Amino acid sequence: MRIYISVDMEGITGLVDAHDVQPGGRDYERGRRMMAQDVNAAVRGAVAAGATDLLVNDAHGPMRNILPEDLNPAVRLVRGKPKHMSMLEGLTPEHDAMVCVGYHARAGELGVLSHSFMGHEIEDIWLDGRPVGEIGLAHATAAAMGVPTVVLTGDDSACAEMTAWDPAVTTVPVKYARGRFAAELRPAGEVHAAIQEAVTAALSAPLPAPAAPAGPATLTVRWQSASVASTLPGIPGVTSTDSRTVQARGPLPDLYRQFVVWMRVAASLTDQPPYC
Template sequence: MRIYFSVDLEGICGVVDVEHTRRDGREHDRARKWMVQEVNAAVEGALKAGAEKIVVNDSHGTMRNLLPEELHPEAELIIGSPKPMSMLEGLSKDFDGTFFIGYHARSGAFGVLSHTYSGRVVADLKVNGRSVGEPGLNGLVSNFYGVPVALISGDQFAVGEALDLFPGVVGVITKEAIGRYVAKCPSPEKAKKMIEEGASKAVNLLRSGEIKPIQVPSPIEIQLKFLNPGMADLAQILPGSERIDPLTLRYVAKNMLEAYKAIRAMIYLGYSSIK
């Protein structure tokens, strides 16, 4: 049983502010420790249930957040950026399940520090007419590879997005969002215990066949809405994109992998317009 981890920071228990998530934040180093502790809890739970290989992709910001010296010795770490597949670097059809640790809600939704890939660029992202965030987008790509999403941890809105899209996924709510910068959190020890138990449950459900990949339809229609028209001005140079209003570009991809790459390209182009 091979398990792939994509690990973000905004959904980690105790994380509620940009001081936790930015590289130069005064509380960033504390948040990094909480992050690796939750990862280790999930690794331990997966191993107890019989997982044989675990690959962890650091998927937040600089992607140099997880402390290698504190990571569980049985896990392999993908660290650094830029990565060709960003939050999904290293994922392939060879894995049996995907775990999303520390995930957050989408742009425009309730939830702690909610955004979609770039809070400075993306107002909304629709895939085949449905607004999705990182749980939905990354999960669809994982399922395109034939790898089901088996576990997600984060606040109730991040977990809810995954539960709506991916049947059988184990959701671990590590904090209850009260506002964008406010949450009610259990103790870190309790959060780690819940994650460990959830990881064991997820591996067992994968083994029994109760969690299966979903069929991802094709073609894929993307609608990416930017925060201002200047971002769309630049992003529309992507071949195949269509400007449908001052803020929104449309792109039709032949499959989910092409859609993911087009989304990331448009976000990068939009970001480059920021002055």
């Protein structure tokens, strides 16, 4: 059984603000160790369920947060950037299931470190008219490849977002949001046991057939900066709907890969730090 694990950082056990998740932050080194511990709990669960091939993608920020020596030796790690598929780099139709570790709620939701991909720079995203963030877009892209998402870990807001998107996905709340930079934390040992148990149970059951999108999808993004929205239509297939909103239509996962290019363009045009 081949399992893919995409791991973000904002939804990791014990982490609550930028000092925990940004390189140079006073608690970042602790945060990256906690990140590896959550991943290792998921890996133990997958191995117990019979997984023989595990690929972990470091999907947060600089994408070189996890120290390879901190990971279970059973896994291969995708580390660094740029990556053509960003948070889903390395995911293929040959994978039997995807597990999302440390994910967070989309922009505008009251969740720990909530945002959509680029801090303040992206205000809203819609997939076929449905509000979406990193959770829904990752789920839909994996489904288009024929890969079901079976477990997601994060704060209670992220878990609720996943359940609203697909109630068949098992969620593990590692903390309970008390604000964007505050949370009630579950004990780390309790969380790691819960993650391991959830992954083992999900992968031991018959894997669901993902509901892949029928035909092309429409991705719409509203940016904070009008300069981003005015530049992106230079890419074939991208159109403006107003001064700060662009959209494109195409099949997933190709549309996801194009969105990664949009973010690179936006990053070159802006210098907006996340979480401020």
